[in-house]
Amino acid sequence: MRCTPVRDAGHGADPTTLVPPRTLLPLAVMGLTAMSNRFEDVAAVVTGGASGNGRAIATRLASEGASVTIADVREDPRLGGTPTHERITQRGGEAQFVECDVQSIGDIRDTVARTVDAFGSLDVMVNNAGIDRKLPVEDVSLDDFESLCGINLNGVYFGCQAAIDVMRDQPDGGCIINISSIAGLYGFRDTSMYCATKGGVTNLTKALAVEVAADGIRVNAINPGIIETAATVEDEDTADEFADAVPLGRIGQPEDVGNVAAFLASEDASYVTGHNLVVDGGIVASPT
Numbered sequence: 091m092r093c094t095p096v097r098d099a100g101h102g103a104d105p106t107t108l109v110p111p112r113t114l115l116p117l118a119v120m121g122l123t124a125m126s127n128r129f130e131d132v133a134a135v136v137t138g139g140a141s142g143n144g145r146a147i148a149t150r151l152a153s154e155g156a157s158v159t160i161a162d163v164r165e166d167p168r169l170g171g172t173p174t175h176e177r178i179t180q181r182g183g184e185a186q187f188v189e190c191d192v193q194s195i196g197d198i199r200d201t202v203a204r205t206v207d208a209f210g211s212l213d214v215m216v217n218n219a220g221i222d223r224k225l226p227v228e229d230v231s232l233d234d235f236e237s238l239c240g241i242n243l244n245g246v247y248f249g250c251q252a253a254i255d256v257m258r259d260q261p262d263g264g265c266i267i268n269i270s271s272i273a274g275l276y277g278f279r280d281t282s283m284y285c286a287t288k289g290g291v292t293n294l295t296k297a298l299a300v301e302v303a304a305d306g307i308r309v310n311a312i313n314p315g316i317i318e319t320a321a322t323v324e325d326e327d328t329a330d331e332f333a334d335a336v337p338l339g340r341i342g343q344p345e346d347v348g349n350v351a352a353f354l355a356s357e358d359a360s361y362v363t364g365h366n367l368v369v370d371g372g373i374v375a376s377p378t
């Protein structure tokens with residue numbers, strides 16, 4: 091496979107504001123690590139790349155040489171700042187924005203095709219777009235359920251399918267990274283819909299890893315805990331709700347997810363497939 095910044099988190103909030111005084115952000119989250127070109131000649135798609143985790147993943151891959159398509163329903167980051175593709179190109183990287191609603195198979199396929207057209211291949215597919223929804227089970231309608239599935243599960247499934255179609259014909263295969271959640275591994279109150287979609291992402295990652303391994307395609311998932319994005323500070327107040335439950339003593343930053351995505355996309359992970367990698371500061375390791 092032709093297939094490593096991170097201050098200027100750029101997702102709006104000051105990453106130091108949620109950090110307890112005794113806890114320092116690691117250098118890799120502060121953007122102070124030395125960069126390499128290990129993703130030179132790598133073409134990547136990041137769905138939901140305009141904001142939050144997707145923005146950090148796209149920025150990280152591009153900082154190490156990847157050409158990146160930002161596939162999103164919006165260009166502007168939800169918490170403000172320069173659009174991701176513009177931020178990348180301003181820093182000398184290569185990126186394009188493609189309007190894409192992952193509920194549409196046509197949009198996903200068009201995004202993949204435009205990536206191959208622009209960059210010559212599709213080496214890394216990051217199926218990140220997703221939304222949170224908390225609702226007690228008794229209040230869930232079929233419309234609620236289907237609309238959440240349409241983004242969080244169908245979007246990932248058909249993102250994998252579109253990527254596999256291209257990667258199978260590439261001599262070096264490719265790498266797929268699905269963004270699940272710790273809610274795809276464990277249950278949380280009033281979160282049955284979200285847990286169902288993320289559980290689906292967790293296990294479809296394993297199933298597809300087995301199915302396409304012989305094609306040279308690795309399929310892995312990242313299972314973030316509480317990451318400071320619009321989803322946790324605006325849509326749901328989960329950042330505050332769970333802050334005290336993080337053994338490492340701080341809420342995660344999108345760059346924590348970006349760092350792990352870069353690892354999974356890299357040759358360092360060439361023997362890793364079908365894995366769900368928990369990035370949660372220790373939440374699910376703790377019995378409390």
Ligand SMILES: NC(=O)c1ccc[n+]([C@@H]2O[C@H](COP(=O)([O-])OP(=O)(O)OC[C@H]3O[C@@H](n4cnc5c(N)ncnc54)[C@H](O)[C@@H]3O)[C@@H](O)[C@H]2O)c1
Nearest residue numbers: 138141142143163191192219220271314316317319320321
């Ligand atoms: N923030 C967390 O604590 C956390 C924890 C676990 C998992 N996740 C997962 O990380 C992923 C990203 O979430 P985030 O926290 O960065 O959220 P976010 O709201 O900051 O960003 C999500 C991005 O996805 C885009 N998007 C939404 N619907 C879309 C659609 N139909 N098609 C294309 N793009 C769409 C939005 O426009 C936005 O730019 C999601 O899959 C989420 O479930 C987040």
